[in-house]
Each structure stands twice: as structure tokens, then as C-alpha cells.
Amino acid sequence: MKVLHFYRTYHPDTFGGIEQVIRQLAVGTARLGVDAEVLTLTRKQGDLELELEGHKVHRVIQSFEIASTGFSWRALSRFRELANSADIIHYHFPWPFMDLMHLFCGIRKPTIVTYHSDIVRQKFLEKVYQPLRHWFLNDVDRIVATSPNYLSSSPVLNRYRDKTEVITYGLDKDIYPQPSPELIAKWQQRFAGRFFLFVGVLRYYKGLHILLEAVAGTDMPVLIVGNGPEEAALKRQARDLNLDNVHFLGALPEEDKVALLSLCYGVVFPSHLRSEAFGISLLEGAMYAKPMISSEIGTGTSYVNVADETGVVVPPDDVPALRAAMVRLWDKPALAAQMGQFAQKRYQTIFTSEMMARNYVRLYVDVISGNTREP
Template sequence: MRVLHFSKTYHPDSFGGIEQVIRQLCVGTGRLGVTNSVLALSRQQNLAPLEFEGHMVHRVPLNFEIASNAVSVQAFGALARLAREADVVHYHFPWPFMDVAHFMARIRKPSVVTYHSDIVRQRHLLRLYQPLKHRFLGSVDSIVASSPNYMASSPVLGRYRDKTRIIPYGLDKATYAKPEPERLAHWRARIGPRFFLFVGVLRYYKGLHILLEAAAGTDYPIVIVGAGPTEQELKEQAARLGLKNVMFVGALDEQDKAALLTLCYAVSFPSHLRSEAFGMSLLEGAMYGKPMISSEIGTGTTYVNVDGKTGLVVPPSDPVALRAALRTLWDNPELARAMGRRAEERFEELFTAEAMARNYTDLYRELVARKAPLTVGAEAPVQL
């Protein structure tokens, strides 16, 4: 079974939430006999194919962007060529250029779309994109939503309910770095024994401006890991608020990230818009057995973090409620520990990479079998 993933970005150019999902999919399904490859766009000069954790990564030049929509003329030919060698083409939505490439490359192989998120921000351009979007989603064989919450709240997915199934994202802790004692000691000495942690790309929908407002007037240490488009304005906001308890540590390597996930008291994930469809960093917190704070935005964040069980859920864009949640966990260590234990239990029950890989592998096989031609005189599809 050969699967081609088509995504806007991937390792080594970037490694955000969608890239982590693709990585876990490739590694996990690879253990079940699937041969994976990834086609992505890149700004780098040397675009020779490379192997990453057992799967091949093919990159084509990113020629230009329109409203965050990356475009590559070379992708048309690359997608057509690589799809000929694949049994299934796996698309990662949203990315309007991908829809165009699907039709330009004349893809006829079984196809699946992982629906990572609705398009939230570019509302005016979205009106122009609607016909293409629905033509694309109507043409693929299957759509996957990452949580029942998102399935229920997305008007787009509601139109394709008959061919949409739910497969939650999953992680494998064995793929994460094991921090050395010296590194743990370094961060413990730098930050202290208890702190709230945020990990992620610093984007407009992450709600970090709300977290900074919530931190005002408190002395709870808050560590922000990541870089991104809003980094400078967030630092300026922290300076205006006089926040001495907030530490921006930038983008870190996997050892340092794992060290902070190991050491942190709780995870704060204040994303306030539907662009945050699931929250892989929130899932990492659950995997490490940490209590979580998130906002109710009608997406998978509340599927990962169940209010009162694995953590606390507050209204979006409400710094007062977020400050109260920080205070509740900080002042009640026993409650925080109990929530962390339940978060890890829920992770093991629902969100392992093994379960995600098994469910996707079953879907791949189902799609191939569905499109396989019948043998003369046979009553069933040809076996794979």
C-alpha cells in the first residue's frame, strides 16, 4: 500500500500541528505496512528528495503566496507523477491551491482529505473560493474530521456527512526526545519548580494576547515556547503590561520542548478562534499528564480537554475567566494532579498514534478495495 500525502508545508521547512499529524501518520501507518511519501512546497534552494523517519519527502519551489495561499507551478507535474506511483492520495485541507492542483493533475486514484480546519479569516476571498472548494470536497472519496465536536460545528462538513468519518489525531510519546537530566536541571533552575506552559506557533488565533492580559496582576510563571508572526506585538504588549512573570523563550529544539513539557505544572492553550481545530500542543500536554486550560470554541480543543475532568475550559477572549482558571489550578495542586492523571488516561484511551494509524490504514484499504475492478466472474473486489 503506497500513500502520497500532499500538504502546503512539511519537514524540514516547518513543523507545526499539521506537519506533526502527517509525521505521526507516516510513522504509524509505516509500521502497518504502508509506504508513505509527502509532497510539499518549500522556499529552500536544495530540493532534492530526502528520507525522514522512514518516509520520503519531495519538495517543489514555492513560487508566490496570495492571502497565505502558497502556489507552485511545479506542483502540478510533481503531483501527477507521484500520484501515478501511489495507491491513495491523501490531501490536507485547507489549502485552495491544493484543490486546483488536484484537478490540474487529473488525479484518478482513491483520495482522502483530512479536514484540519474551516477557513476562518479570509471571508471575502472565501466567497470566491466556495465553488472550487465544494467541487473539490465533492470529488474526493472520503473526508476525515479530527473530532466529533468539529464535525458537529462545521457547516462545511455538514454538507458531506455521508462520506465523512471521525479519526482523532494521535501522538506517540516514543517519537519525542527524552530530555537529559542536565537539560531538566537547566530549565528548573531558570524558571522554578512550577509554571504554566504554552507551546505553538505565535499566530493570530492562538489567543496569546488574552493570556498576557490574564497574567497581569499575577505572579504565576508563564513560559511561551514558539516563534511566529505575532511575536513582536506580543512582546510589546507584555512590556506595556509590565509582565515580569512571562518568559518568551522562542522556538526550541525537541530536547528543550520535551524538557518543558516534562517539568511544567499545567498547559495553558488560550486559542480563541475556530482556526484552532484541535490543538496538537494541547494533546501533548495530555500525553505528558498535565492539567490543561483551554477555551470553548466549538472545536476539538474541548474534545481533548474536558472541563472539570482533564482541566478547565473558559469562554474565548475572556481574560478574567482565564485568570480565574490559572488561579484555580495554581491554588489547588491536588486538583491539578488529579486532572493531569485523567488527561493522560483519556490520551491513552482516545489519542494514541497507534489508534490513528490503524484507523487510517483501514480507511486506505477500504478506498482501494472500493475502486478496485472486479475480476471476471468474481463477486468481490480483488484482494490487496
């Protein structure tokens, strides 16, 4: 079975949560006999055809971008070519250009779409996009929501409940690098003692401005791994607040990230808007047996982090509540360790890559065998 994944960005250009999910899917389903390929856009010159961890990555040059949506003239012919040889096309939503490709290429192959997130911020453009989105989601064979929380809270998904099912994200710890003892020692020497960790792209919805206010006047160290459009503003805020306990480490290699996940006291994830649909770095924290702190925003974050079981869940955009949650875990190491163990057990029970891969292969087979589209 050949599956074509189509999304706007992918490794090695970018390392966001959706890219990680596609990677885990490609590697996990390959173990079950699936030939996975990924088509994506790139801004970089050089080799456009790659092989990563056993799956092919086809890249086409991005022509231009409008409202964070990449477009590519070359993608039209390349997508049609790759789609013709695929048994099923796996779209990753949202990306309006993808909807247009589905329309312009007249796709009649079996199709599924993983619905990673609603469009939250761009209200006007979202209204303009609605007719195309409705046509696209109505035309695909099946839609996958990534958590029961998101399915129940998304007004868009509610419209397509009869063709939507939940397959949650999963991670395979074995494909993460194992940090060397020397690397572990380097980070232990640099940050001796306990610290909270945030990992992610520094975007507007991540709530990091709330986190900075929450740790002002405390001595709890916080390490922030990642870069992004909010980085400069966040560093200015940290300087204004005189935060010598907050450390911006920038984007780090995967081995360093794993080292810090292994060493941290807990994972803090203050995303305060629905643009945060799941939180892969939360799930990575659970995988490494870390207690978590997150906000209740009606999405998958509260499916990963169960309040008072795997960590603490606070109201969004609530500085005192976030500070209290961090202090609570900081002052109660036994509770923090217990929550971390519960988090890891929940990961092993629900969120493994093997489970995700098996569920998607079942869905692929179901959609292909039940597809009745006319050529």
C-alpha cells in the same frame, strides 16, 4: 500500499500541528506496512529530496504566495508523477492550491482528505473559493473530520456528512526525544518552581493577548515557546503591562520542548477562534500528564480537554475567566495533579498514534477496495 500525503508545509521546514500529524501518520502507518511519502512546498534551496524517520519527503520550490496559500509551478508535474505511482492520495485541507492540483491533474486514483480546519479569517476570498472547494470535496472519495466536535459544528462538513467519518489525531510518545538529565537541570535552574506553559506558533487566533492580560498583576510564571507573526506585538503588550512573569523563549529544539512539557505545572491554550481546530500542543500536554486550560470554541480543543475532568474550559476571549481558571489550578495542586492524570489516561485511551494509524489504514483499504472510478 503506497500513500502520498500532500500538504503545503512539512518538516524540516516547519513544525506546526498539521505537520506533526502527517509525521505521526507516516511513522505510525509504516509500522503497519504502508509506504508513506510526503509532497510539500519549500522556500529553501538545497536538497529537495529527503528521508525522515523512514519516509520520503519530496519538496518543490514555492513560486509565490497569495493570502497565505503557497503556489508552485513545479508542483504540477511532480504531483502528477508521484500520484501515478501511489495507491491512494491523502490530501490535507485547507490549501486551495491542492484543490487546483487535483483538478488540473485529473486525478482518478482513490483519494481521501483530512479536513483539519474551516477557512475562518479570509471571508471574501473564502466566498470566491467556495465553488472550487465544493467541487474538490465532492470529488474525493472520503473526508475525515478530526473530532466529533468539529464535525458537528462545521457548516462545510455538514454538507458532506454521507462521506465523512471521524478519525481523531494521535501521538506516539516514543518518537519524541528523551531530554538528557543535563538539559532538564538547565531548565530547572533557569525556571525554578512551578510555571504554566504555552507551545505553538504565535498566530492571531492563539489568544495570547488574552493570556497576557490574564496574568497581569499575578505572580504565576508563564513560558511561551514558539515564534510567529504576532511575536512582536505580543512582546510590546508584555512590556506595556510590565509582565516580568512572562517569558518568550522563541522556537526551541524538540528536546527542549519535551523538557519543558515534562517540567511544567500545566498547559495553557487560550485560542479563541475556530481557526484553532484541535490543538496538538494540548494533546502533548495530556500525553505528559499535565492539566490543561482551554477555551470553548466548538472545535477539537474541548474534545481533548474535557471540562472539569482533564482541566478547565473557559469562554473564549474572557480575561477574568482565564485568570480564574489559572488561579484555581495554581491554588489547588492536588486537583491539578488529578486532572493531569485523567488527561494522560484519556490520551492513552483515545489519542495514541497507533490507534490513529490503524484507523487510517482501515480507511485506506476500504477506499481502495471500494473505489469505482473510471481511468
